[in-house]
Amino acid sequence: MEKTIALIPGDGIGPDVVAEGVNVLNAVAKKYGHKFNYKNVIAGGAAIDKWGKPLPQDQLDICLNSDATLLGAVGGPKWDNVAPEIRPEKALLGLRGGMKVYANLRPAVMFKQLKDACPLKDEIVGEGLDILIVRELTGGIYFGDRGTSADGKTAWDTEKYSWEEIERIVRMGFEFAMNRQKKLCVIDKANILNSSRLWRKVAETVHAEFPEVELSFLYIDNAAMQLVRNPRQFDVIATSNMFGDILSDEASQITGSIGMLASASLGVGGPGLYEPIHGTAPDIAGKDLANPLATILSAAMLLRYSFGLETEAKAIENAVNSVLDAGYRTGDIAGSEREAVKAAGKLVGTKKMGQLVVDFINA
Ligand code: IPM
Numbered sequence: 001m002e003k004t005i006a007l008i009p010g011d012g013i014g015p016d017v018v019a020e021g022v023n024v025l026n027a028v029a030k031k032y033g034h035k036f037n038y039k040n041v042i043a044g045g046a047a048i049d050k051w052g053k054p055l056p057q058d059q060l061d062i063c064l065n066s067d068a069t070l071l072g073a074v075g076g077p078k079w080d081n082v083a084p085e086i087r088p089e090k091a092l093l094g095l096r097g098g099m100k101v102y103a104n105l106r107p108a109v110m111f112k113q114l115k116d117a118c119p120l121k122d123e124i125v126g127e128g129l130d131i132l133i134v135r136e137l138t139g140g141i142y143f144g145d146r147g148t149s150a151d152g153k154t155a156w157d158t159e160k161y162s163w164e165e166i167e168r169i170v171r172m173g174f175e176f177a178m179n180r181q182k183k184l185c186v187i188d189k190a191n192i193l194n195s196s197r198l199w200r201k202v203a204e205t206v207h208a209e210f211p212e213v214e215l216s217f218l219y220i221d222n223a224a225m226q227l228v229r230n231p232r233q234f235d236v237i238a239t240s241n242m243f244g245d246i247l248s249d250e251a252s253q254i255t256g257s258i259g260m261l262a263s264a265s266l267g268v269g270g271p272g273l274y275e276p277i278h279g280t281a282p283d284i285a286g287k288d289l290a291n292p293l294a295t296i297l298s299a300a301m302l303l304r305y306s307f308g309l310e311t312e313a314k315a316i317e318n319a320v321n322s323v324l325d326a327g328y329r330t331g332d333i334a335g336s337e338r339e340a341v342k343a344a345g346k347l348v349g350t351k352k353m354g355q356l357v358v359d360f361i362n363a
């Protein structure tokens, strides 16, 4: 097939890792007889430097007119003091809202090869962790009514959800659960918030269509605790924009694989947005030190969810596993074995890591 992919390298290590994502996509295209065309998009700090705003409409349009978008990372201390309306993060919100990608899939998986990096005790982790967070992405307090009083002494933001906004998220949660452990946990603050009580009502209603799935509810505070106390109780989690933001960082950290985790943001039929969950790591930008695997795995999600190319997606994921099995590590995932990895000649940089994945795809 022939497809167009918008690339947003962004800031910091973004360009380093997106370059490797593209190398891997090209290897897949060659092996399986596809053609991927790329369109470059400037967003985030890079766009602030160039045009004084983080996401000009024409850049967003390139994404809207492509079949999918692959993003590195945006932001960095350089733009810490710009006005709130033009912060690099606004590029992300503009992309999410503009592309109407209302559901954010954040798989928190532990790579067994990197088990040592997991901060939890062995008896808690057992055979590994595999949690899928489905986070609402274009509503709630991130997009709700907000303001600051004239005297600057009062400020507010609003958590507001409609039945439809909730329904499409919990439905997606149920659908994913059907192909996994058949467990869905909706996380909210229904002991306090009206909007959370609506989440529960919608989830219970949609549950009737998925009787095989075990539905449970947890309050956000308890869920944050349960994630470190007994993470294996979770299969799929569905939650609001704000709670999903917080829980997905926690979930990624407990896997010990933060440099490895991918994400997909999906809407109705339109192009999806794919990005590693890590940030811009400006201190190592351009130094061939960043781990490109999360971006490479995001490219796999792109092939799976936007193009329906399951075999190709699996080929990338298998290649990543093979590279890890073979003992290759970037600095961030070498952990306590760093010296041994180095002595074995397997401590590699961004480019080499990308090339290894390509080699395994071609093997
Ligand atoms: C994330 C990030 C963003 C969010 C920020 C950078 C706006 O934390 O993707 O989780 O809060 O959604």
Ligand code: MG
Pocket: 245, 246, 249
């Ligand atoms: Mg976050």
